[in-house]
Amino acid sequence: MKKRESKRLAELGSAIFSEVAQWKREVIARGIDVIDLGIGSPDRGPSERVRRALSEAAADPTLYGYPGTEGTLAFRQTVAAWYDYRFGVKLDPETEVVALMGSQDGLSHLALAVTDPGDVAIVPDPGYPIYAASLVIAGVTPYLVPLCAEHDFLPQLDRIPADVLKQAKFILLNYPSNPLSAVATLPFFERLVDFARQHDLLIVHDIAYSEMAFDGFRPPSVLEVEGAKDVAVEFHSLSKSFNMAGCRIAFMVGQPEAVRALRTLKSNIDYGVFLAVQRAGIEAMREDMEPGSVSVAALYQRRRDIVVEGLNAAGWAIPKPKASMFIWAPIPHGWTSRQISREMLYTAGVVVIPGDAFGKEGEGYVRIALVQEEDRLLEAVRRIGEFLRVIGKKSGL
Incomplete structure (x- = not known):
C-alpha cells in the first residue's frame, strides 16, 4: 500500500x-x-470594548462574505496609524501592510512566497518551531545561528560563513524572543540593516511580544532604522498584545515586494480574516492609541x-x-x-x-x-x- x-x-x-x-x-x-x-x-x-466591537460586528449579516486576502483598507490604515503611534514608523497601507490569520499564518507561508526550493535561509537556534518548519514546507535549507547567553542571545553576524550568506535569501530573528525572553536594541538593528544591505538579505523580524516589556524598556522595531523598509519585513500579532489569540489576527508590514509576494500567495490559498475579527482588531489598536490606555x-x-x-x-x-x-x-x-x-x-x-x-x-x-x-x-x-x-x-x- x-x-x-x-x-x-x-x-x-x-x-x-x-x-x-x-x-x-x-x-x-x-x-x-x-x-x-x-x-x-x-x-x-480582550477588553470589554474589543469584545463589544466583535459582538456587534458578528451580528451584522453583511459581514459574512469573503473578506479579501490582504485585509480591509480600514484595518490596514489602522495598522499604519498604530505603527506610527508606537514606533514612529510611516507605512503605506496600500503597499506595505498585509493582514494575516495570526502571525503563524504569515511565518509559515513567507518562505513559499519569497524563496525557491534549494535556497538557504538563516534562522535562530533556539527559535520558535514554525521558523524551521516553514523552511521544510518550502524546501529551503536552514542555516541555524546559535543564540547563546554569553552574547545576550544575539546572533554573531560576523561568524556566519561567506558561502551561506551568498546563498541565503533571508535572515529571521525574533526580539523580544520566544523562547529566550531576550531583547534587542536599536543599535543592534542598525547593524543588522547594514549587514542585510551588504549581503542582499531580506530581514524577517517577528515582533509579536513588543508590548510585553518591563522596567521601562520599550522594544524597538527594526523598521525604525532609516531605510530599513528597503530590506526588512516585520510580523506583529494582536494575540499577545491584546489577548486576542483565538481570533487569529495579525499582520506583516515593510518591504513592498515581500508584502506583495505574500499577498499573492495567500490569494491562492485562503480568503482572509473574518471581517468581524478585523473590526475587533481595529478597535483594539484604536483603544491602545488613546490616552490612559492600559x-x-x-x-x-x-x-x-x-x-x-x-x-x-x-x-x-x-x-x-x-x-x-x-x-x-x-x-x-x-x-x-x-x-x-x-x-x-x-x-x-x-x-x-x-x-x-x-x-x-x-x-x-x-x-x-x-x-x-x-x-x-x-x-x-x-x-x-x-x-x-x-x-x-x-x-x-
Missing part, C-alpha cells in the same frame, strides 16, 4: 510538545491538579516578579527577563531539559517546556510561560520550591 503521509511531516514541529502533552494526560489521570505553564496562550480575554505589560511584569523572585528565593538562580510572557530558565547541573521537565510535572504537577523543543541550543534550559493568575503562579512556585528541595543534593542547587 502506498504511504499516505509525506516525508516532510516527520520534519515538522518538535516531538517534545507531543511528549509533554502525553505526560500531562497521564498526570491528570492520576488525579493531580496540574498547573500548566507550558503553552504561551494568554489566559485572559497595556498588558504591567500584568506580565507582576507575574514575572512572582515567579523569578520566588524561584530565586528557593535556590533556583534565574535572571529577570526584560520582556515577553516567558522565562528562559537555566536548569541545575546533572539534568537534561527533558528529564527535569518530566520530573517536575510528575512530582510537582507543574508543566514547563524542555528547552530542546526549540532547537539543539535550547538544551540546558526550560521555558516557563506566565499564563496563570497570580495565585496559581504562587502555588506553582511553592510546588517547584518543594521539588527543588527534594532534588537539591543530587543536582547541586
Whole structure:
C-alpha cells in the first residue's frame, strides 16, 4: 500500500510538545491538579470594548462574505496609524501592510512566497518551531545561528560563513524572543540593516511580544532604522498584545515586494480574516492609541516578579527577563531539559517546556510561560520550591 503521509511531516514541529502533552494526560489521570505553564496562550480575554466591537460586528449579516486576502483598507490604515503611534514608523497601507490569520499564518507561508526550493535561509537556534518548519514546507535549507547567553542571545553576524550568506535569501530573528525572553536594541538593528544591505538579505523580524516589556524598556522595531523598509519585513500579532489569540489576527508590514509576494500567495490559498475579527482588531489598536490606555505589560511584569523572585528565593538562580510572557530558565547541573521537565510535572504537577523543543541550543534550559493568575503562579512556585528541595543534593542547587 502506498504511504499516505509525506516525508516532510516527520520534519515538522518538535516531538517534545507531543511528549509533554502525553505526560500531562497521564498526570491528570492520576488525579493531580496540574498547573500548566507550558503553552504561551494568554489566559485572559480582550477588553470589554474589543469584545463589544466583535459582538456587534458578528451580528451584522453583511459581514459574512469573503473578506479579501490582504485585509480591509480600514484595518490596514489602522495598522499604519498604530505603527506610527508606537514606533514612529510611516507605512503605506496600500503597499506595505498585509493582514494575516495570526502571525503563524504569515511565518509559515513567507518562505513559499519569497524563496525557491534549494535556497538557504538563516534562522535562530533556539527559535520558535514554525521558523524551521516553514523552511521544510518550502524546501529551503536552514542555516541555524546559535543564540547563546554569553552574547545576550544575539546572533554573531560576523561568524556566519561567506558561502551561506551568498546563498541565503533571508535572515529571521525574533526580539523580544520566544523562547529566550531576550531583547534587542536599536543599535543592534542598525547593524543588522547594514549587514542585510551588504549581503542582499531580506530581514524577517517577528515582533509579536513588543508590548510585553518591563522596567521601562520599550522594544524597538527594526523598521525604525532609516531605510530599513528597503530590506526588512516585520510580523506583529494582536494575540499577545491584546489577548486576542483565538481570533487569529495579525499582520506583516515593510518591504513592498515581500508584502506583495505574500499577498499573492495567500490569494491562492485562503480568503482572509473574518471581517468581524478585523473590526475587533481595529478597535483594539484604536483603544491602545488613546490616552490612559492600559497595556498588558504591567500584568506580565507582576507575574514575572512572582515567579523569578520566588524561584530565586528557593535556590533556583534565574535572571529577570526584560520582556515577553516567558522565562528562559537555566536548569541545575546533572539534568537534561527533558528529564527535569518530566520530573517536575510528575512530582510537582507543574508543566514547563524542555528547552530542546526549540532547537539543539535550547538544551540546558526550560521555558516557563506566565499564563496563570497570580495565585496559581504562587502555588506553582511553592510546588517547584518543594521539588527543588527534594532534588537539591543530587543536582547541586
